[in-house]
Each structure stands twice: as C-alpha cells, then as structure tokens.
Amino acid sequence: MEIPPLVKQGSVLSTEESRRYSRHLALPDISTIGQERLKKSKILCVGAGGLGSPVLMYLAAAGVGTLGVVDFDVVDETNLQRQILHGESDVGISKAVSARETILKINSLIKVVVHDVELSRINALEILGQYDLIIDGTDNFATRYLINDAAVLLGKPYVWGSIYRFDGQATVFWAEHGPCYRCLHPQPAIDVASCAEAGVLGVLCATIGAIQATEAIKIITGIGTALIGNLIMYNALEMSFEKIEFKKDPKCDLCSQNARQLQLLDDYEAFCASPSSDEISVFDLKDRIDQGGNFLLVDVREAHEFEIVRIPGSILIPLAKFFDGSAMASLPMDKNIILYCKVGIRSATALNILKSAGHKKASHVSGGVLAWVENIEPELEVY
Numbered sequence: 016m017e018i019p020p021l022v023k024q025g026s027v028l029s030t031e032e033s034r035r036y037s038r039h040l041a042l043p044d045i046s047t048i049g050q051e052r053l054k055k056s057k058i059l060c061v062g063a064g065g066l067g068s069p070v071l072m073y074l075a076a077a078g079v080g081t082l083g084v085v086d087f088d089v090v091d092e093t094n095l096q097r098q099i100l101h102g103e104s105d106v107g108i109s110k111a112v113s114a115r116e117t118i119l120k121i122n123s124l125i126k127v128v129v130h131d132v133e134l135s136r137i138n139a140l141e142i143l144g145q146y147d148l149i150i151d152g153t154d155n156f157a158t159r160y161l162i163n164d165a166a167v168l169l170g171k172p173y174v175w176g177s178i179y180r181f182d183g184q185a186t187v188f189w190a191e192h193g194p195c196y197r198c199l200h201p202q203p204a205i206d207v208a209s210c211a212e213a214g215v216l217g218v219l220c221a222t223i224g225a226i227q228a229t230e231a232i233k234i235i236t237g238i239g240t241a242l243i244g245n246l247i248m249y250n251a252l253e254m255s256f257e258k259i260e261f262k263k264d265p266k267c268d269l270c271s272q273n274a275r276q277l278q279l280l281d282d283y284e285a286f287c288a289s290p291s292s293d294e295i296s297v298f299d300l301k302d303r304i305d306q307g308g309n310f311l312l313v314d315v316r317e318a319h320e321f322e323i324v325r326i327p328g329s330i331l332i333p334l335a336k337f338f339d340g341s342a343m344a345s346l347p348m349d350k351n352i353i354l355y356c357k358v359g360i361r362s363a364t365a366l367n368i369l370k371s372a373g374h375k376k377a378s379h380v381s382g383g384v385l386a387w388v389e390n391i392e393p394e395l396e397v398y
C-alpha cells in the first residue's frame with residue numbers, strides 16, 4: 016500500500032550530514048527531502064534485544080533524528096549470541112544504557128532517549144505518544160497487545176516482528192490504513208515457547224530486524240509499498256520468504272467502526288494468561304488412561320526427547336509437523352487428541368494450530384511430561 020510520507024516536513028541537513036548520508040541522497044526516491052524527513056523523525060523501539068539490535072543500529076546509521084529505547088532488562092551472557100548492540104563488557108549493565116552507547120558510537124549526530132522502564136498501561140500512552148512510529152522488539156504477547164492498543168489509540172504505525180527457532184515473521188499494523196494486531200489475533204494466541212526453551216538462530220534477528228527497519232524508513236519517507244495488511248513469513252533453513260495478505264477485521268474490538276475497546280485494558284498479563292479450558296492435568300490423564308479412554312496421546316517434542324522419557328501409550332509427532340500442516344493429515348478428526356510436550360508450552364502451540372485447522376476434540380497436558388514424572392511415575396527419567 017502506497018501512503019504519503021509520515022513526516023511531512025523535514026529538518027534541514029547540515030553540510031556534514033549531507034556528506035555523511037550522500038548514498039541516501041543519491042537515491043532519487045529518498046534524496047535530500049527524504050533524508051530531512053528521517054532527521055526530523057522520532058522512532059521508538061520497544062526492546063533492545065535480538066530484534067532491537069539491528070533495528071536501532073541501522074536506523075541510527077540511516078540518520079533517524081531521535082531514537083527512543085524502552086528496556087528495563089540487564090545484559091546477560093546468553094544475549095550475546097544475537098543481541099549485537101551489546102558486547103562482553105556490557106554484561107550486567109542496563110540494556111537501554113548499553114544500547115545508547117552503541118547507537119551513539121555509530122552516529123553521534125542523532126539523539127537517543129532511554130526509557131529504562133517496563134512498558135505498562137500506566138506509561139504506554141505517554142511514552143509512545145512522543146514518537147512518530149513504534150517498532151516492536153519484544154518477545155511476549157502481553158506487551159504486543161499493549162503496544163498495539165496504545166498505537167491504535169494514538170493513531171501511530173506499529174512495525175511488528177517475531178522470531179522462533181529458524182522462523183521469523185514481520186508486518187506493519189496501522190489502523191488508519193489497514194489491520195491492527197487484534198485484527199490478526201483477536202484473542203491471545205496460546206503462547207509459543209520462549210527463545211530460552213525453544214532456542215533461536217541468532218542471525219535470524221538480523222533478517223527480521225532489517226525488514227522492520229526498512230519498513231520504518233519507507234513509512235517515514237513515504238517511499239515504496241508499506242507492508243500493511245501483509246505478513247512476511249521467513250524460514251532460514253529453507254531460505255524461503257512468503258507474503259500472506261490479511262484484512263482488517265470489520266468487527267475488530269479496537270480498530271473497527273464498531274470498536275468497543277476505547278482505552279487500554281486494565282491488566283494485559285491477565286488478558287494473555289486467561290486459563291484455557293483445553294488444558295488437562297496429569298491426574299486427569301492418568302484417570303483417562305486407567306479407564307481405557309478412546310483418545311490418541313501425541314507427544315509433540317523432538318525424537319531425541321521422546322527416546323529419553325515419554326508418557327506410556329503416546330505417539331510422536333514433532334511440533335514442526337503441526338507448523339507445516341503434515342500432522343493434521345495423520346490425526347483423525349473424529350477422535351479425541353491429547354497433546355503433550357516437556358512442560359506444556361509447545362503442546363499449547365500445537366493445540367492452537369490443531370484448533371485453527373478445525374479440530375474440535377483436542378486438549379493438552381498442563382506441565383507436560385515433567386509433571387507426569389513428578390506426580391505419576393517418579394521412577395522415570397527426567398531431563
């Protein structure tokens with residue numbers, strides 16, 4: 016979708032800036048007027064981690080005049096594999112402060128505003144309100160809904176990205192011109208495993224973060240076709256990109272004409288943690304097994320985990336087969352399916368996919384195989 020430049024009137028470039036950004040000025044689509052718009056623009060990145068690193072570093076180099084950074088975390092050794100804003104000497108210090116230092120090393124002509132706080136319903140509107148455009152570098156659903164809701168209420172574009180193992184996604188939500196995050200996910204999706212549990216290919220952050228930074232520059236300067244209403248899905252192993260179109264939900268609670276949500280929610284954590292009726296305990300599962308219930312027990316972990324320990328009577332269908340759709344072909348639609356994994360996160364994701372595919376009789380085991388061993392068969396091995 017072609018849209019006019021978000022920043023209407025730029026700030027005049029100095030001679031030094033004209034020299035520095037000469038490769039941008041040489042592009043007819045950007046030229047001096049586009050670079051002046053970038054200089055005038057204020058972009059907020061929520062999260063100075065895996066996605067925030069390439070986003071902030073490239074936007075700094077590109078000459079975005081004001082970069083805001085929200086992060087209240089400190090740099091941990093395990094971040095260094097992908098969060099290239101931070102180096103070994105930054106371990107233990109604030110990510111926002113470390114980010115600021117790196118950004119200013121790249122470009123001392125720009126302004127960096129540090130928000131060393133957790134984004135919350137109390138401060139979100141005030142913080143986001145200071146910027147032209149918001150970029151998501153977070154990794155949790157509660158913050159995504161909060162950013163989306165605040166961005167819609169403020170009328171700001173929201174450039175979104177997410178990463179999982181070898182897969183990444185990116186899009187632009189902007190209620191004024193297209194769908195918002197709630198149009199795509201009206202209810203919280205069941206949480207996928209965190210990077211800590213699932214792992215993530217570090218360099219994946221660069222691919223998805225670069226897409227986010229690119230979209231931000233296009234929107235500020237009004238060039239090209241913004242990714243509004245289109246979801247990019249990237250797989251590093253296949254080196255494949257897919258672009259899927261999605262539409263504004265005419266019944267969206269937040270951004271449609273009949274919107275009922277006119278302000279931020281009271282509690283985003285609670286909204287995203289709403290207990291699922293599709294969850295069963297290991298005690299329930301034991302009862303059903305003892306009663307000889309007619310169901311299929313499916314382990315969605317990897318084969319090497321299945322070899323270590325499993326719930327008796329289960330079959331193995333790794334989570335990836337739910338993502339690529341092949342699992343659905345082998346699961347009978349008319350039979351009860353009970354899914355489990357190590358702790359209940361991956362099985363929740365598989366359940367979500369199964370339900371989206373129209374499977375009505377599925378549930379998953381709360382706490383996974385570890386809860387089973389702890390409560391039912393303590394003699395089994397744990398890992």
Ligand SMILES: [Zn+2]
Nearest residue numbers: 195198267270
């Ligand atoms: Zn919406």
